[in-house]
Amino acid sequence: MGKPVISIRDVFRVYKTGIIEFVALRGVSLEINEGEMVAIMGASGSGKSTLMNILGLLDRPTRGEYVLGGRSVSALSRENQTKLRSEFIGFIFQQFHLLPRTPAIDNIELPLLYRLDISGRERHKMSRIALDRVGLKGRERSHPTQLSGGQQQRVAIARALVTNPPLLLADEPTGNLDTRTGLEILALFQEIHREGRTVVMVTHEADVAACCERIIVLRDGKVLSDAPVGKRLNAAEELSKLPPLEVQMAEVAQ
Numbered sequence: 152m153g154k155p156v157i158s159i160r161d162v163f164r165v166y167k168t169g170i171i172e173f174v175a176l177r178g179v180s181l182e183i184n185e186g187e188m189v190a191i192m193g194a195s196g197s198g199k200s201t202l203m204n205i206l207g208l209l210d211r212p213t214r215g216e217y218v219l220g221g222r223s224v225s226a227l228s229r230e231n232q233t234k235l236r237s238e239f240i241g242f243i244f245q246q247f248h249l250l251p252r253t254p255a256i257d258n259i260e261l262p263l264l265y266r267l268d269i270s271g272r273e274r275h276k277m278s279r280i281a282l283d284r285v286g287l288k289g290r291e292r293s294h295p296t297q298l299s300g301g302q303q304q305r306v307a308i309a310r311a312l313v314t315n316p317p318l319l320l321a322d323e324p325t326g327n328l329d330t331r332t333g334l335e336i337l338a339l340f341q342e343i344h345r346e347g348r349t350v351v352m353v354t355h356e357a358d359v360a361a362c363c364e365r366i367i368v369l370r371d372g373k374v375l376s377d378a379p380v381g382k383r384l385n386a387a388e389e390l391s392k393l394p395p396l397e398v399q400m401a402e403v404a405q
């Protein structure tokens with residue numbers, strides 16, 4: 152086992168809307184070690200996105216401790232949080248969150264624009280490497296509106312990878328994709344994980360979670376269970392078991 156990348160202790164998140172308070176996380180404690188691939192599951196409203204946003208430094212706990220990469224981040228200033236996030240974390244959203252009328256390559260370069268230590272030339276080079284890495288060579292000038300859902304998710308993954316972060320967080324990365332495209336994206340995540348990165352992803356689907364090594368289930372803002380995956384799925388292998396695309400098309404045509 153590697154050392155912990157993520158360590159949270161007794162984390163609460165209370166949302167306040169007017170005089171109404173809602174406790175979305177009620178005392179979550181967990182550790183995720185370097186190089187793990189972890190799924191977070193749970194019913195809608197159980198607190199998965201709330202937890203991911205805190206882990207990704209997009210939000211703060213109302214109470215509780217967060218240690219990221221050995222460093223307490225609960226009390227960091229916003230500026231330092233942003234800086235740490237840009238160096239340490241790649242975040243991928245279900246809805247891709249791309250700029251629709253901006254070429255793929257410029258979308259990918261975005262996180263590097265905060266990095267004043269990197270020259271423009273180097274930024275272009277890094278963006279191109281990330282674009283190639285996710286299999287989108289030749290599509291650098293395409294706008295997200297001209298790409299399929301799977302290709303848009305690849306752009307979002309390239310954008311998350313461009314800073315070369317050790318930790319990748321993804322909130323329902325395959326939620327908007329069909330089975331085949333979802334498996335392709337999962338195969339890419341498994342490759343990225345094999346390169347030595349820590350990957351944490353939220354999913355509703357048991358098959359997607361089975362591609363990870365460990366499954367944490369939330370219920371009503373608490374950890375219900377946390378267990379290793381018994382029989383791990385290999386997404387590339389599952390993909391090869393699907394009927395060829397032409398057969399599927401022919402079935403649709405009939």
Ligand SMILES: Nc1ncnc2c1ncn2[C@@H]1O[C@H](COP(=O)(O)OP(=O)(O)OP(=O)(O)O)[C@@H](O)[C@H]1O
Pocket residue numbers: 166167168173175193194195196197198199200201202
């Ligand atoms: N900004 C907010 N203000 C008030 N309540 C919120 C806010 N964001 C989330 N909540 C509430 O907190 C609870 C947990 O929300 P969260 O988005 O973390 O759930 P989730 O597990 O990601 O659900 P889903 O599977 O539908 O994405 C829900 O009851 C939700 O209504």
Ligand SMILES: [Mg+2]
Pocket residue numbers: 199200201
């Ligand atoms: Mg959610």
